Amino acid sequence: MQHVDPGDTAWVLMCTVLVLLMTVPGLALFYAGMVRKKNILATMMQSFMLCALATVLWVVAGYSLACTAGNVFIGDTSRLFLNGIWNGWDQAYTIAAGTKFAQQTTIPESVYLMFQMSFAIITPAVVTGSCADRMKFSALLVFFTLWSFVVYDPLAHWVWSPTGWLAQMGIADFAGGTVVEINCGITGLVCAIMLGKRLGYGQENMAPWNLSYAVIGASLLWIGWMGFNSGGAMGANGRAGMAVLATQIAAAGATLSWSAVEWYTHGKPSVLGAISGAVGGLVGITPAAGFVLPGPALLIGLLTGFICFFTATTMKRKLGYDDSLDAFGVHGIAGIIGTLATGWFAFGPLSGGAAMGGWHLLGVQAIGVAVTIIYCAAASWVLLKVTDLLVGLRVTREEEREGLDISLHGEQVF
Numbered sequence: 259m260q261h262v263d264p265g266d267t268a269w270v271l272m273c274t275v276l277v278l279l280m281t282v283p284g285l286a287l288f289y290a291g292m293v294r295k296k297n298i299l300a301t302m303m304q305s306f307m308l309c310a311l312a313t314v315l316w317v318v319a320g321y322s323l324a325c326t327a328g329n330v331f332i333g334d335t336s337r338l339f340l341n342g343i344w345n346g347w348d349q350a351y352t353i354a355a356g357t358k359f360a361q362q363t364t365i366p367e368s369v370y371l372m373f374q375m376s377f378a379i380i381t382p383a384v385v386t387g388s389c390a391d392r393m394k395f396s397a398l399l400v401f402f403t404l405w406s407f408v409v410y411d412p413l414a415h416w417v418w419s420p421t422g423w424l425a426q427m428g429i430a431d432f433a434g435g436t437v438v439e440i441n442c443g444i445t446g447l448v449c450a451i452m453l454g455k456r457l458g459y460g461q462e463n464m465a466p467w468n469l470s471y472a473v474i475g476a477s478l479l480w481i482g483w484m485g486f487n488s489g490g491a492m493g494a495n496g497r498a499g500m501a502v503l504a505t506q507i508a509a510a511g512a513t514l515s516w517s518a519v520e521w522y523t524h525g526k527p528s529v530l531g532a533i534s535g536a537v538g539g540l541v542g543i544t545p546a547a548g549f550v551l552p553g554p555a556l557l558i559g560l561l562t563g564f565i566c567f568f569t570a571t572t573m574k575r576k577l578g579y580d581d582s583l584d585a586f587g588v589h590g591i592a593g594i595i596g597t598l599a600t601g602w603f604a605f606g607p608l609s610g611g612a613a614m615g616g617w618h619l620l621g622v623q624a625i626g627v628a629v630t631i632i633y634c635a636a637a638s639w640v641l642l643k644v645t646d647l648l649v650g651l652r653v654t655r656e657e658e659r660e661g662l663d664i665s666l667h668g669e670q671v672f
Contacts, residue, residue, distance in 0.1 A: 260350040263364035266493030270369050276485025277376035281383050282309050284482055288475025288537075289387055292530070292583050295467040296661025297391050298671050304386040304398060311399060312379040315406045320378055321371050323407065324414040327354045330423035333415050343367060359420035363492050373489050374414075380486075381410055381438045387583030388446030391456050392652050395666045401645040409445065409637045413437050413630065429626045430604050430613035432501065433487045435545025435597035436630040443590015444634040447581060452642050453651055455580035457658050469529050476533035480509055483540045487547035497608055501547035504555035505540065511559025512539025516567045523567075531567070534588060538566040541592035546600040549613050554603035561599070562592040597623050 286305035290298045312320075322337035336342065351367035354360050363370060382402045386393075414437050416422040417429055424436075431437065456464065466472060487505040491498035516535025517527040542562030543555055550558070570587030581587055601620030604613040613619060645651060652658075657665035664670050 260352075260362050260364060262348065262350050262366055263493065266364040266495075267366065267369055269494035269498065270365050270373055270489050270492060273485030273489030274369070274373045274376050276482040277373070277380060277489070278309070280479050280482035280486060281376075281380045282306055284475050284478035285380065285383050286475065287471045288479060288533075289390065289472075289583055291468050291470065291472030291475060292466040293390055294464060294661070295671060296663055298467060298471075298663065299669050300395070300662035300666055301386070301390055303395070303667060305383045307395075307399070308383045308386070308402060309379050311402065312382060312406060313375060315403060316371075316375045316378050320406055320411050321374065323411040324378070325353075325371065325374055325419060327357050327359075327419070327421050328415065330421060330426065331416070332412055333419065340371075343371075354420045357421060359426075361420055365492060370492075374418075377434060377438055377486075378406065378410060378414070381434075381442050382406065384438075384442040384585055384589055385446045385449060387585035388450040388581045389453050390582035391662065392453055392658055393449070394650060394653055395662075396649045397645050397651045400649055401641055404641045404644065405445065405638065408641060409634055410437070410441065413441055413633065416629075417626070424626050424629070427625070428613070428619065428622050430549050430600050430609070430619060430623065431545045431597065431626065432490050432548035432600075433544045435593045435600070436626050439541050439544055439589045439593025440597065440627060440630045441593075441634050443586040443588075443593055444631050445638045446585030447579065447590060448635055448638040449642065450579050450581045450586070452639070452646075456582065457655060459580050466530065473529060473533055476536055480536055480540065483509070483544075487540075487544055490548055497548050500551070500608060503552060504547050504550055505543050507552055507555045508543035508559030508562075509536050509539040511556045512536060512542065512563030512566075515560045515563030517563075519564055519567050534570065534584065535563040535567070538562045538588045538592045541589050542596035542599070544593065545597045546603065549600050549604040549608055549615075551603075551605050551608075554599070554605075558596055558599050558603075562595050565595060566592055594627055597627050 286302045290301045293301050323333045326333035326336050328334040351363050351370050352360050416424040417431050417437050484502050488498040488501035513536040517532050520531040521527040539559035542558045566588050569591045570584040601623030602615050604615040606614035
């Protein structure tokens, strides 16, 4: 039997903490710095509360549905309420044990489930960027409870469980191009469209209240993403090292390309643009991090920064939807770019030959992208309709004008 490796365990534990850092305080500060002053606490509250809610949902059923063997579509019920987690608590965990797809790790199951939990936490938190300033807090809690079980858990099983149907097809998604990024981008777009535009959108000044908060948040995201994109190696090894290197290079490339095109287009490179570009690059390299070499990582970063500048500005303006903080324009679009790029640039030896770039893998990646878009859009639409029937989706006009800090939480920043 494989023994627990202290080094691998320590590394994945550190990666888990880094991913949690991305949500609170990283994403909380990043988003809060980009909204108006009257909504800053409500925006932070969304990330903070979703961290708590997603944790409990993961313990109750999420982990079992997403990560146990089950069938090709969903996990089984063997780990509901973490049942049986005490068996072999100090032994190395085998993913999909008892099946022909079994994968041996060198870390305990508690560490594996915590690492996976951190992704289930940050994904819904990212979605809130699309519905900022206008969604009921009760609606947020109801929708994401349903969404976690109906959308996130099945998708995570399809892609990351060895028994999932996309995994068996050979999809290459190292850290969540489909499960996290395209998922939250498409869900965010559906939320933005169904909620409607913010009052005064396009007519009133909706400039960020405190970009310094956003810069601090983006910096924490950049650092945390090193764990986000490398923990999937399940150990302190060469693949994890390459994933960290690819992540840094892509983030830098996207920061420069977004700033360069903004400088050329608008005459000045903005702080908001630079941090948005960095996030775009981090998203773009997410599915590719454990599959590509430094050269392609730089290309992915440059490409995502360039394209996301236009999708978050020109495209959004022309199509007329109010994706408040660009969850779709950055996360959704960059996730699509990175997932497809992985299909072409994957360097086989990094995955032991499991993922070799070329036309075949590109086709598999394209299927994964299409399925994610269709399923997430359709399911999110249905769940938002259900939520609207149960508690309503949007605050009143008076509450929105007053600000969500006061109207929803009875507090404000002075």
